[in-house]
Amino acid sequence: MENEVRTLLSLLERCTLCPRACGVNRLASEKGFCGASGEKAEVAKIMLHRWEEPCISGTDPARGSGAIFFVHCTLRCVYCQNSAISGRAEQLRARQIRLMDSRELADAFLKLEADGVYNINLVTPTHY
Numbered sequence: 001m002e003n004e005v006r007t008l009l010s011l012l013e014r015c016t017l018c019p020r021a022c023g024v025n026r027l028a029s030e031k032g033f034c035g036a037s038g039e040k041a042e043v044a045k046i047m048l049h050r051w052e053e054p055c056i057s058g059t060d061p062a063r064g065s066g067a068i069f070f071v072h073c074t075l076r077c078v079y080c081q082n083s084a085i086s087g088r089a090e091q092l093r094a095r096q097i098r099l100m101d102s103r104e105l106a107d108a109f110l111k112l113e114a115d116g117v118y119n120i121n122l123v124t125p126t127h128y
Contacts, residue, residue, distance in 0.1 A: 011120040012039065020073040034072040034127060041128045042071040044085035046108050048115060058118035065121045066112030068105075071097055073124035086124040107111035 011017060012026040022032030029037045036042060050064035057065040059124055073086040080086060100108070109120050113127070 003115050009039070011070045015127065020074050027068075033076045036072040036127065041100050041105060041106075043068060043098045043100050043108075044071050044096075045069040046098075046112070047122065048112070048117060052121070056119070056121065060118075061117055063116045065119050066109070066115070066117035067123055068108060068128050069123045072126065072128075075124075075128050083125060 002081075008120040009027065013028075014023050015021075015026050015032055016023065018034060022034075024030035024032035026032070026037045029036045046066075046068050048064045049067035050061050052065050052067075057063075064093065069082060069085050071086060073080075073082075077083075098104075112120060
């Protein structure tokens with residue numbers, strides 16, 4: 001397990017995790033095209049999402065999909081319905097953005113699971 005973690009962290013030293021392949025060292029807090037740096041994910045929202053298509057959010061509206069909305073999407077789609085929370089963090093500082101390490105994300109996944117969601121929906125995860 002330790003070797004796998006080291007291998008995955010090495011991907012952050014010359015980042016090619018998204019299609020932009022900017023090659024910055026995110027572990028040294030360099031910021032590339034996406035604007036993200038470091039080992040922590042920036043999360044805009046964690047929520048129970050009941051309004052997806054039934055194939056995603058299920059047939060019981062009380063359960064829904066566990067949605068985790070990340071910041072720093074690299075696609076910049078013109079018609080993105082999530083652009084207000086998926087863009088660059090500098091533009092979103094007025095909103096509640098959470099820095100989360102892998103343990104905190106895992107805890108968020110487990111809480112959503114305990115809440116009975118049908119699935120965990122990672123929204124604009126790109127390099128995360």
